[in-house]
Amino acid sequence: MEKLIITAAICGAEVTKANNPAVPYTVEEMVREAKLAYEAGAAIIHVHVRWDDGTPTQDRERFRVVMDAIRAELPDVIMIPSTGGATGMTPEERLQPTELMPEMATLDCGTCNFGDDVFENTMPTMRAFGKRMIENGIKPEYECFELGHLDTVLTMARKGEVPGAPMQFNFVLGVPGCAPATVDNLAYMVSKIPAGSTWTVTGVGRSAWTMAAAGIIMGGNVRVGFEDNVYLGKGHKAAGNGELVEKVVRLAKELGREIATPDEARAILGMKPRQ
Ligand code: KMH
Ligand code: ZN
Numbered sequence: 470m471e472k473l474i475i476t477a478a479i480c481g482a483e484v485t486k487a488n489n490p491a492v493p494y495t496v497e498e499m500v501r502e503a504k505l506a507y508e509a510g511a512a513i514i515h516v517h518v519r520w521d522d523g524t525p526t527q528d529r530e531r532f533r534v535v536m537d538a539i540r541a542e543l544p545d546v547i548m549i550p551s552t553g554g555a556t557g558m559t560p561e562e563r564l565q566p567t568e569l570m571p572e573m574a575t576l577d578c579g580t581c582n583f584g585d586d587v588f589e590n591t592m593p594t595m596r597a598f599g600k601r602m603i604e605n606g607i608k609p610e611y612e613c614f615e616l617g618h619l620d621t622v623l624t625m626a627r628k629g630e631v632p633g634a635p636m637q638f639n640f641v642l643g644v645p646g647c648a649p650a651t652v653d654n655l656a657y658m659v660s661k662i663p664a665g666s667t668w669t670v671t672g673v674g675r676s677a678w679t680m681a682a683a684g685i686i687m688g689g690n691v692r693v694g695f696e697d698n699v700y701l702g703k704g705h706k707a708a709g710n711g712e713l714v715e716k717v718v719r720l721a722k723e724l725g726r727e728i729a730t731p732d733e734a735r736a737i738l739g740m741k742p743r744q
Pocket of ligand 2 (some may be wrong): 478481517551553710
């Protein structure tokens with residue numbers, strides 16, 4: 470099996486300091502959490518940004534400042550800025566981080582319920598995001614919350630509307646209102662991806678750990694972080710994203726998977742080597 474790529478989703482748009490006081494908002498807090506995750510073994514940081522009061526934003530300049538600050542400390546790390554932002558944001562707002570020419574960015578693959586909200590990703594929105602990523606040479610991470618999302622993006626890739634092979638999927642399972650985080654759902658989605666693709670699994674809430682174990686043994690990759698889960702175990706809040714990544718590293722060691730460095734992750738994902 471390839472080495473395991475660990476992604477740390479350090480911040481998200483929904484989780485707050487009321488959920489866990491270590492959730493980062495400020496630039497300094499973002500750098501602290503990115504470093505803790507990287508030092509624990511994360512090759513990829515999935516970046517959302519907040520204003521200092523915790524309000525989620527897709528402001529291009531806020532992304533620039535946060536990503537530059539992380540890059541200054543972690544020159545080799547892969548960053549995947551979000552184009553999902555928070556529910557209710559417009560497509561134009563959400564696209565702003567793609568103007569910074571990141572190596573990768575998320576591309577959300579369909580509309581779905583998202584807790585009590587609706588996360589809107591119409592086909593025209595997806596086409597616009599795909600076009601931007603083709604033009605700017607950005608490798609998408611295709612976020613699939615439902616089986617239909619996978620079918621949608623595979624159809625768009627066949628038509629050349631979004632970047633094609635090699636495709637990287639993130640199966641985000643367990644969002645309230647979307648596909649539950651079960652091994653059979655994951656296995657079914659993995660069975661539908663084109664040969665030569667790569668995939669990551671994200672389990673939301675307590676399913677973070679069952680999905681991490683499944684990802685490790687099935688030969689996929691794993692995302693953890695405060696965006697998805699703030700607990701290390703039942704009733705035990707993580708002190709930081711580093712502890713969440715450390716737990717994945719421990720599981721991987723027990724199950725015989727080595728951990729990929731960022732440059733190894735670039736090679737596994739079929740990306741250009743770092744300049
Ligand atoms: N905050 C969610 C509504 C992404 O980063 O692309 C969407 C999200 C997906 O987090
Ligand atoms: Zn996200």
